[in-house]
Amino acid sequence: xxxxxxxxxxESEAEKASNSYLMSLIAIMVGFPLPIINLMATxxxxxxNRKSTYFVRWHCIQALLSQLSLFVINSIGFWWTISVLxxxxxxxxxxxxxxxxxxxxxxxxxxxxxxxxxxxxxxxQHVSWWFYGPLTQMICKP
Amino acid sequence: xxxxxxxxxxxLSLAAGxxxxxxxxNWMKLFRIEKMTDALEQKLGDMVWAGMEEQSIEEGKxxxxxxxxxxAICKSNGFxxxxxxxxxxxxxxxxxxxxxxxxMVVHTxxxxxxxxxxxxxxxxxxxxxxxxxxxxxxxxxxxxxYTLLISITTGEAGGGAIKxxxxxxxxxxxxxxxxxxxxxxxxxxxxxxxxxxxxxxxFLYRLGEKDGSLGSLSWISTHPDSKERAKYIREEAx
Numbered sequence: 001x002x003x004x005x006x007x008x009x010x011e012s013e014a015e016k017a018s019n020s021y022l023m024s025l026i027a028i029m030v031g032f033p034l035p036i037i038n039l040m041a042t043x044x045x046x047x048x049n050r051k052s053t054y055f056v057r058w059h060c061i062q063a064l065l066s067q068l069s070l071f072v073i074n075s076i077g078f079w080w081t082i083s084v085l086x087x088x089x090x091x092x093x094x095x096x097x098x099x100x101x102x103x104x105x106x107x108x109x110x111x112x113x114x115x116x117x118x119x120x121x122x123x124x125q126h127v128s129w130w131f132y133g134p135l136t137q138m139i140c141k142p
Numbered sequence: 143x144x145x146x147x148x149x150x151x152x153x154l155s156l157a158a159g160x161x162x163x164x165x166x167x168n169w170m171k172l173f174r175i176e177k178m179t180d181a182l183e184q185k186l187g188d189m190v191w192a193g194m195e196e197q198s199i200e201e202g203k204x205x206x207x208x209x210x211x212x213x214a215i216c217k218s219n220g221f222x223x224x225x226x227x228x229x230x231x232x233x234x235x236x237x238x239x240x241x242x243x244x245x246m247v248v249h250t251x252x253x254x255x256x257x258x259x260x261x262x263x264x265x266x267x268x269x270x271x272x273x274x275x276x277x278x279x280x281x282x283x284x285x286x287x288y289t290l291l292i293s294i295t296t297g298e299a300g301g302g303a304i305k306x307x308x309x310x311x312x313x314x315x316x317x318x319x320x321x322x323x324x325x326x327x328x329x330x331x332x333x334x335x336x337x338x339x340x341x342x343x344x345f346l347y348r349l350g351e352k353d354g355s356l357g358s359l360s361w362i363s364t365h366p367d368s369k370e371r372a373k374y375i376r377e378e379a380x
Contacts, residue, residue, distance in 0.1 A: 089317070098164045130153075
């Protein structure tokens with residue numbers, strides 16, 4: 001949800017904050033299956049901006065935290081798929097298909113809110129997600 | 143802090159809830175995966191067998207001996223005997239293997255190498271276990287993939303692919319875990335039939351010793367660690 005930040009960000013801050021969300025979309029550009037790519041992209045972007053202004057840092061951390069949980073979910077799906085493909089005692093089953101469909105649903109939802117956050121922060125609005133927002137607030141200090 | 147922990151808990155519960163809800167749907171049935179695999183298995187079995195049919199012995203003393211043992215195992219374990227298509231091959235190699243669609247091939251070399259029916263029953267129970275546990279198709283799907291298997295059945299992959307598939311099933315071992323699973327199941331089948339698994343263990347031990355009188359030992363070369371297997375079969379036997 002959108003809320004007011006403690007100060008109004010400048011045009012350049014809004015652009016950088018928006019880019020932190022766009023970084024997490026990079027996985028789609030380089031190929032979806034490797035779950036580590038989007039996490040790495042947001043992590044590098046955060047490192048590059050860790051001394052930036054509060055608004056930029058705040059959004060970099062929120063993007064990073066959301067990617068971290070997505071990374072766990074996607075990694076399980078990735079390694080499960082690898083074992084289905086290469087291990088003789090593992091095969092396509094209903095729990096596997098249900099998990100992959102869940103991963104797909106979660107990723108689509110995450111994609112939608114990330115695009116929305118990128119657009120809003122580009123306009124200088126402050127977007128604080130449910131759970132990730134308060135968690136970011138605890139980690140990131142002005 | 144408390145609020146954030148509560149939110150994390152709700153988020154995790156939500157994710158688990160979504161998964162549980164989605165897993166209520168029978169996706170295997172919806173995507174017709176089992177039906178597709180069964181149809182593919184039947185087609186593959188028929189195609190592979192068509193190439194070997196000429197060398198098969200479908201009657202006589204040897205056939206009757208193996209048939210009676212297979213029938214006894216099936217009857218005692220509640221399996222449909224008619225599902226298993228038994229074939230005896232005139233080949234001196236000590237070998238037996240399962241093909242797709244419940245085709246079971248036993249070489250005369252194996253029949254001559256065993257000392258008694260208990261030993262032969264052990265090998266037959268092991269191959270029946272591979273079939274009952276769907277190991278044949280699991281192995282083929284892993285090593286060749288759906289696309290290649292489908293292209294074999296449509297003739298796109300060429301005749302060489304069937305030979306490759308047959309070679310894989312008759313001379314390459316399943317992975318260690320599947321072999322052990324088949325051994326454990328075989329012990330169960332033998333016990334239910336009233337046959338002591340010790341005969342199976344004795345045969346494996348002899349194969350492990352690479353007894354020269356046994357001739358060409360395909361079954362041992364495809365099933366590693368025979369002595370170790372003989373040991374755990376003996377442990378499981380009463």
